[in-house]
Amino acid sequence: QEFVTVLVRDPRTQKEDSWHSYIDYEIFIHTNSMCFTRKTSCVRRRFREFVWLRQRLQSNAVLIQLPELPSKTPFFNMNNPHHVDHRRQGLQEFLEKILQDALLLSDSRLHLFLQTQLSPEDMEACVSGQTKYSVADAIHKFASLNRRFPIEDEERKKGKNDADSDSESSSSGLGPRDDSISCGCKASPASEES
Numbered sequence: 001q002e003f004v005t006v007l008v009r010d011p012r013t014q015k016e017d018s019w020h021s022y023i024d025y026e027i028f029i030h031t032n033s034m035c036f037t038r039k040t041s042c043v044r045r046r047f048r049e050f051v052w053l054r055q056r057l058q059s060n061a062v063l064i065q066l067p068e069l070p071s072k073t074p075f076f077n078m079n080n081p082h083h084v085d086h087r088r089q090g091l092q093e094f095l096e097k098i099l100q101d102a103l104l105l106s107d108s109r110l111h112l113f114l115q116t117q118l119s120p121e122d123m124e125a126c127v128s129g130q131t132k133y134s135v136a137d138a139i140h141k142f143a144s145l146n147r148r149f150p151i152e153d154e155e156r157k158k159g160k161n162d163a164d165s166d167s168e169s170s171s172s173g174l175g176p177r178d179d180s181i182s183c184g185c186k187a188s189p190a191s192e193e194s
Helices: 047-060 081-098 108-115 120-127 135-146 150-166
Strands: 004-015 021-031 040-046
Touching: 004 081, 021 047, 021 081, 021 108, 040 047, 040 108, 040 135, 047 081, 047 108, 047 120, 108 120, 108 135, 120 135
Parallel strands: none
Antiparallel strands: 004 021, 021 040
16 A cells, blocks of 8 residues: 655744744655655755745646645744644645645656755756756755665665675665755654665
């Protein structure tokens, strides 16, 4: 049985400049679905990126009534934990409903949104073939350079120790690793990648 688990969690206030701040949310995906390039991923997105995603999905699937995002209220207070959590719950419900629709799951923008940190402009460029990398390339590169889950690290260390004792080299095939880039994603013990 295929499943897709999505969690929207860990809201954080980010400073845009000296006058403006925004809240972004961690989106954690764990799945065994054939639709996904990566089985476990974690990115951070802000509300206006969700708005962009909904608009793009709606324009590509005009016959589908997309779920609504939580309303953008002028009274939203990012210092009010209730407001922030209410929005977080609404964003999670939005993604849960979208991920149940096979037609929407076929949209590359959704996968780039959930499994890379590309900006909306870069996602559009990638989907329309204006980049040197494909959608799958973008997802693999993001995962290999920016995301390491605790279980992956343990397996890599174990593999390295095994390789040291056997005098053979071990490689994940994921390319170079940059530990300086991190989003602080927390994976549960069941979050192994397959």
